[in-house]
Amino acid sequence: MTAPTPRLVFRLTLLGVVAVIVQVAAVGQLEIFGADADLVPLVVASAGFLCGSLTGAVYGFAVGLFLDIALVQTMGVSSLLELTVGYGAGRVRELRDPQGALVPVALGAGATAVAAIGFSLIQFLLGADAPVSWILVSDILITILINAAIAIPVYAVVRRWLTPALPDDPRRRRRRAYTTGGLSPLSRS
Amino acid sequence: MYDRKTVRRRRAVLGLLVAGALILLTAYFGESAGGGLHSVQRGVFSIVSPIQDGASRALKPIRDAVGWVGDTFSAKGQLADLRKQRDQLRQNVASGEEALRENARLQGLLNLDTTLNLKQYSPVSARVIGVSPTVWFATVNIDSGTGDGVRTDMPVINDAGLVGKVSVAASDAAKVSLITDSSVQVSVRVAQSGVSGLVQASVGNPDDLLMRYTSKRDRVLPGQRVVTAGTTSSRLESPYPPGILVGTVTHVDDAGTDAQVVHVVPAADMHRLEFVQVLTRKLNGNRP
Numbered sequence: 391m392t393a394p395t396p397r398l399v400f401r402l403t404l405l406g407v408v409a410v411i412v413q414v415a416a417v418g419q420l421e422i423f424g425a426d427a428d429l430v431p432l433v434v435a436s437a438g439f440l441c442g443s444l445t446g447a448v449y450g451f452a453v454g455l456f457l458d459i460a461l462v463q464t465m466g467v468s469s470l471l472e473l474t475v476g477y478g479a480g481r482v483r484e485l486r487d488p489q490g491a492l493v494p495v496a497l498g499a500g501a502t503a504v505a506a507i508g509f510s511l512i513q514f515l516l517g518a519d520a521p522v523s524w525i526l527v528s529d530i531l532i533t534i535l536i537n538a539a540i541a542i543p544v545y546a547v548v549r550r551w552l553t554p555a556l557p558d559d560p561r562r563r564r565r566r567a568y569t570t571g572g573l574s575p576l577s578r579s
Numbered sequence: 580m581y582d583r584k585t586v587r588r589r590r591a592v593l594g595l596l597v598a599g600a601l602i603l604l605t606a607y608f609g610e611s612a613g614g615g616l617h618s619v620q621r622g623v624f625s626i627v628s629p630i631q632d633g634a635s636r637a638l639k640p641i642r643d644a645v646g647w648v649g650d651t652f653s654a655k656g657q658l659a660d661l662r663k664q665r666d667q668l669r670q671n672v673a674s675g676e677e678a679l680r681e682n683a684r685l686q687g688l689l690n691l692d693t694t695l696n697l698k699q700y701s702p703v704s705a706r707v708i709g710v711s712p713t714v715w716f717a718t719v720n721i722d723s724g725t726g727d728g729v730r731t732d733m734p735v736i737n738d739a740g741l742v743g744k745v746s747v748a749a750s751d752a753a754k755v756s757l758i759t760d761s762s763v764q765v766s767v768r769v770a771q772s773g774v775s776g777l778v779q780a781s782v783g784n785p786d787d788l789l790m791r792y793t794s795k796r797d798r799v800l801p802g803q804r805v806v807t808a809g810t811t812s813s814r815l816e817s818p819y820p821p822g823i824l825v826g827t828v829t830h831v832d833d834a835g836t837d838a839q840v841v842h843v844v845p846a847a848d849m850h851r852l853e854f855v856q857v858l859t860r861k862l863n864g865n866r867p
Contacts, residue, residue: 411627411630411631411634412634412638414631414634414709414710414711414720415631415634415635415638415708415709416634416635416638416641416642418709418710418711419642419707419710420642420645420646421850426710443589443593444588444589444592444593447592447593447596448592448596451596451599451600454600455603458620459620459623459624459627460624460627460631460709461709461711461718461720461754462620462621462624462718462720462746462747462754463711463718464604464607464608465603465604465607465616465620466600466601466602466603466604466605466606466607467604469596469599469600469603469604470597470600470601470604473593473596473597473600477593512604513761516608525781525782525784525787526782526784529784
C-alpha cells in the first residue's frame with residue numbers, strides 16, 4: 391500500500407467530478423423500470439478496489455461531500471456512505487483479491503446496496519416523517535439490479551482511466567513478463 | 580501482509596473520516612438555514628450549478644434518446660388501455676360540452692374570473708439542470724436563483740400543475756423540493772366537494788401522493804381533482820396560492836373511517852420535468 395501519486399490524485403479528482411456531474415445532470419433523469427442508475431457508488435467502489443482501502447475511503451468521503459453539495463442535501467450523509475463503499479471495496483481486494491469476470495458485478499451490487507439501504511436508514515435516524523412502503527424496497531432493489539448490470543462497463547472505464555497512474559501491481563507485472571518470455575519458468579527449460 | 584504501522588495509519592485515517600462525516604452531518608442537521616455550512620454549500624452550489632447547467636444541455640440528446648426508447652415500450656403497453664379510455668371519453672365529451680356551456684353562462688352571470696391568472700404571481704421560468712438520484716430526496720435543481728427574484732419557499736409549477744417549492748436558493752440556481760419529496764406537505768382541498776386535507780409523499784413512488792387528515796364523513800371519489808387550499812389558518816400561512824391543480828384521486832384506502840387515506844396521482848409528471856415556473860409574488864397571503 392503506497393501513497394497515491396499526484397498523477398493518481400489528479401485522475402481520481404477528475405473522475406469524481408465528472409461522475410457526479412453526469413449523475414446529477416443526466417443519469418439521474420433516466421428512469422428504468424421506475425428507478426434510476428446511481429453511478430457514484432460504482433465509481434467509488436471501482437476506485438477503492440483498484441487503489442486500496444485507504445485511498446478508497448478518502449476518495450469516497452470527498453466524492454460524497456461533492457455529491458451532497460451538488461444536490462444541496464444534508465452534508466455528511468453521502469460522505470459517510472461513500473467512504474464505507476470505497477473502504478469496503480479496497481478491503482475486499484486486500485483480503486480476498488477476488489478474480490473472475492463477474493467480480494465487478496458483485497462489487498457494484500454490494501456498493502449500491504450499502505449506499506441505497508444506508509441512505510434510507512440514515513433518513514429514518516434523522517427523523518424523516520414519511521410512510522414507507524414496499525415500493526421503496528422495490529426501488530432500492532431495482533437500483534441495485536440496474537447498477538449490477540452496468541457495473542462491468544463502469545469498472546472497465548474506471549480501470550482504463552486509472553491504470554496508467556497506478557503503481558505497477560505484481561500480478562500484472564508477472565503476467566506481462568510471462569507473455570514476453572523473460573521470466574517464465576517454461577522459458578528456462 | 581502489512582506492518583503494524585500501516586494498519587494503525589489506515590485505522591486512524593478511517594476513524595478520522597468517519598468522525599468527520601458524523602460531525603459534518605450533526606452540525607449541518609443542527610444548524611439553521613443561514614448557518615455556516617449551509618452558506619458554504621450555497622456558495623459552492625453557485626459555482627457548480629453553471630457546470631451542471633452546461634452538462635444538462637450537452638447531455639440532453641442522450642437523455643432524449645433513452646427516453647424515446649423507454650416511451651416506445653411504454654406506449655405499446657398503454658395502447659389497449661388508452662383505446663378503452665378513448666371510448667369512455669367520447670361519451671363524456673358530449674355531457675362535458677353541455678356542462679362547459681352552462682359553466683360559461685354562469686360565469687358571465689356572476690362576473691367571476693375563475694381562471695388562476697398566474698401572471699399576477701410574477702412567474703419566473705427556469706430550466707431543470709439536475710435531479711437527485713435517491714428515492715428519499717425528490718428534488719431538482721433549476722437554473723434560476725436569487726438574482727431572478729427566487730426565494731426559499733416559493734411555489735413551483737409547470738403547465739400541468741403544482742411541482743413543489745423552492746427549498747434552497749443560491750445566486751443563480753435553486754433547489755426545488757418536489758411534492759413527491761418526503762419533506763413536503765401541501766394543504767389541499769378536493770375541487771368538487773371542498774373536502775380538505777394534507778397531501779404528502781409516498782416515499783419511493785413519484786406517481787402517488789397520500790391525502791390525509793380527512794374525516795370519516797368526507798366522501799372522496801376516484802377521478803375528483805385535488806387543488807391547493809391556500810392559507811386557511813390565520814396563524815399558518817401556506818406558501819401555495821389557492822386553486823393550483825395538485826392531482827387526481829385514484830382510490831381511497833379505509834374509506835369512511837377517520838384513518839381514510841386518499842391516493843392522488845400528481846398532475847405534473849415528475850419523471851420528465853424540463854421547464855418549470857417559480858411564482859415569485861404572493862397575493863393576499865395566499866388566502867382563497
